[in-house]
Amino acid sequence: MNQRRRFEVTPVGAVESPLTDPAAAPKQGHEGAPDAWLVFEPRVLDALDGIRTGDRIILLTWLDRARRDVLRVHPRDDITNPEQGVFSTRSADRPNPIGLHEVEVMAIEGPSVRVRSLEAVDGTPIVDVKPVLRYPSD
Amino acid sequence: MNQRRRFEVTPVGAVESPLTDPAAAPKQGHEGAPDAWLVFEPRVLDALDGIRTGDRIILLTWLDRARRDVLRVHPRDDITNPEQGVFSTRSADRPNPIGLHEVEVMAIEGPSVRVRSLEAVDGTPIVDVKPVLRYPSD
Numbered sequence: 086m087n088q089r090r091r092f093e094v095t096p097v098g099a100v101e102s103p104l105t106d107p108a109a110a111p112k113q114g115h116e117g118a119p120d121a122w123l124v125f126e127p128r129v130l131d132a133l134d135g136i137r138t139g140d141r142i143i144l145l146t147w148l149d150r151a152r153r154d155v156l157r158v159h160p161r162d163d164i165t166n167p168e169q170g171v172f173s174t175r176s177a178d179r180p181n182p183i184g185l186h187e188v189e190v191m192a193i194e195g196p197s198v199r200v201r202s203l204e205a206v207d208g209t210p211i212v213d214v215k216p217v218l219r220y221p222s223d
Numbered sequence: 224m225n226q227r228r229r230f231e232v233t234p235v236g237a238v239e240s241p242l243t244d245p246a247a248a249p250k251q252g253h254e255g256a257p258d259a260w261l262v263f264e265p266r267v268l269d270a271l272d273g274i275r276t277g278d279r280i281i282l283l284t285w286l287d288r289a290r291r292d293v294l295r296v297h298p299r300d301d302i303t304n305p306e307q308g309v310f311s312t313r314s315a316d317r318p319n320p321i322g323l324h325e326v327e328v329m330a331i332e333g334p335s336v337r338v339r340s341l342e343a344v345d346g347t348p349i350v351d352v353k354p355v356l357r358y359p360s361d
Binding site for chain 1: 228229230231232233234235267269270271272273274278280281283285287294295306307308309310311312313317318319321323348350351352353354
C-alpha cells in the first residue's frame with residue numbers, strides 16, 4: 086500500500102478571477118460562477134499546444150485553503166443534509182484537495198486561457214489540464 | 224503566480240489489479256481494462272461513507288512511473304499522430320501526473336472497493352475519489 090510515500094505537486098499556473106471570497110464561491114460552475122483567466126507559467130507553454138477556443142477541458146486545481154483532516158461533511162454545507170464521506174461529495178475539504186472543473190475555452194492569448202464559469206477563487210493554483218473524454222476522437 | 228509553491232499529495236490507498244505492465248495497459252478503461260480493487264488506508268475509511276454499489280465515481284491516481292518533464296507527445300504513442308501539448312491529451316507523462324478514471328463500483332468490502340475496467344496498473348497510488356457530476360442531485 087506504500088502508505089508512507091509522498092508526491093509533490095508543482096503548480097503550472099494560477100487562476101485569475103473576480104471571485105475572491107471562498108465563502109461566496111458557488112459550489113459548481115453552472116451556479117453563476119464568473120468567467121476567469123488561467124495564467125500558465127512560461128515553462129509549461131508547450132503543453133498547451135492543441136487546446137483551442139471552443140474546447141471543453143477539465144481543469145485540475147489545488148484547493149489550497151481546504152482542510153485536509155476532514156473526512157465527513159454535510160453536503161453543500163447544509164446541516165440539514167445528513168453527513169457523508171467526502172469521497173461521495175464535491176467538498177473542497179478532503180485528504181488531497183484537488184478540484185475538478187469542466188470548463189469551456191473562450192479565448193487563448195499567449196500564456197493565458199479564458200474560460201467560462203469557473204468556481205475557483207482568484208489565485209487558486211492550477212495543477213493540470215486534460216481533454217474532456219466524451220467523444221470518440223479521444 | 225506563486226511559481227515556487229509546492230503541495231504534498233499523500234496517497235489514500237492503492238490499486239490492486241492483474242495489470243502489471245504499464246506498456247500493456249490500455250489507454251482508456253473501455254479498451255479492455257480488467258476489473259480492479261481500490262484498497263483504502265484505514266485512516267480514510269470514513270471518507271468512503273455514501274459510496275454504493277452501482278455508483279459511477281471519478282478516481283484520481285498518481286501515475287508514479289510517468290515522466291514529469293514531458294510537455295509534448297504523439298497522442299496514443301503513435302508517431303504518425305502529430306505532436307500535441309500534453310494538456311490536450313491523456314498522456315501519463317505530464318508535469319503533475321494525476322490520472323483521472325471514471326469507473327463503476329461493483330462491490331464494497333470493508334476498505335476495498337471493486338471497480339469495473341480500470342486502466343491503472345497494480346500498485347498505482349490513489350489520490351482522491353469524487354462523484355460523477357451528471358445528475359441534478361449532485
